[in-house]
Amino acid sequence: MLGHIARRVLVGSAALGLLVATSGCLRLDLGLQVRPDDTVGGTFTAAWSEEFMESAADQGLDQSQLDAFLDALLDGVPGTERTPYDEDGFVGQTATFTDRPLADFADFGGDDWGYLRLEHTGREYGLEGHWDLRAAGFLDPAAFEDAEILLSVDFPARVTEHNGTLEGRTVTWTMTPGEEYDLNATAVENSGLAFLIAGAAFIVVVCALLWLWQSARLRRYSIGNHSS
Template sequence: MIGRLIRGRALRVAVCVALLPALAGCMQLNMGLIVKADDTVDGQLLLTAQKSLLTSGNRTVEAGFAELRQNIPALPPGEETRYEDAKLFGTQISYSNTPLDDFSSESVRLVREGDLYRFTLPLDPKKYGGKVAEQNPQNQQAFMRLMSFEISVSFPGRVLDSNGTVTGRSVSWKVGSNQEKPTELRAVAEAPPRP
């Protein structure tokens, strides 16, 4: 009896590990944020995956996405709605006058330090890949390598430093799947004086 349980668990882990690269290759994180002078944020975050891969193993897209989402670090809280088009399924999180304090999650950090705003999105493979990746550190790296990111952050002040593309007061990053990822996406911008 115990032998069957162990073999069953080993089979589930093997299946999950085998599916990880296929699922991760279609996982996308898109985010557009606007930081306002009153230290609040407006914008949206969209986390999606291809429907065809989410439904493998006769799962519903909802079940497949819920399982895959466990591999993503916590996202900043906001109004969450289902997102679906012909090929993609996921979740859209909307932010409206959201305090900066809400952007201190494992995945997105946006803080004010004196007269500066600091944005970071760590791309540490150890934070991605979740339960499946715990079985093998190489899966964490594969999961991260196969994800894609398209991020834009606009600030009320001048951008002082960034490893993204600066256009006026905005910074953007576009990192495709199967591309080398920086260790983090980061930007520093001037903050207006506090009232």
């Protein structure tokens, strides 16, 4: 799917004839959610900044041409649900997909733009990727200065290593055209033994507290009897 997106960027860029250099003109946001049953859901958003849309209109580009570019990006993305996107000054569309096998993400890419691998082995989830956004055929940095390209992956386990930005169990990488990126993240599930140890420790603590509480009651009762 990621290679498909990169190729669609090329096709869409050529079709639009691009254009003017406007900072932050385009947002591409791919969000993946890895589930414990080894399926993947997610969204892919393609949106123009409102500032860019105004500049494009001044140069004679109408809304249908801008929409056609976003349609080229979203065409063929798994899933059929499309919803309007309007956030942070960006307007476009979001395609949603669900229940894709994790195995489909084991070896993505191989094109000039790079690759992404997402695997689950034992208790460990691993992500490894390389995106070369300098590659011919991706967004022209001169035309898409500071375009926002976001990749986020939500893991069903505790993230132990990553080179993105971590929030909870979600790692996000923020990229721009004209740069090269290596991506990596590791998430590890808790073992059953760890749960047993934690459960046993909890029982021990509760029993100790109950014993202390009972001992204190007995001491107070004994002191009360002696006093009488």
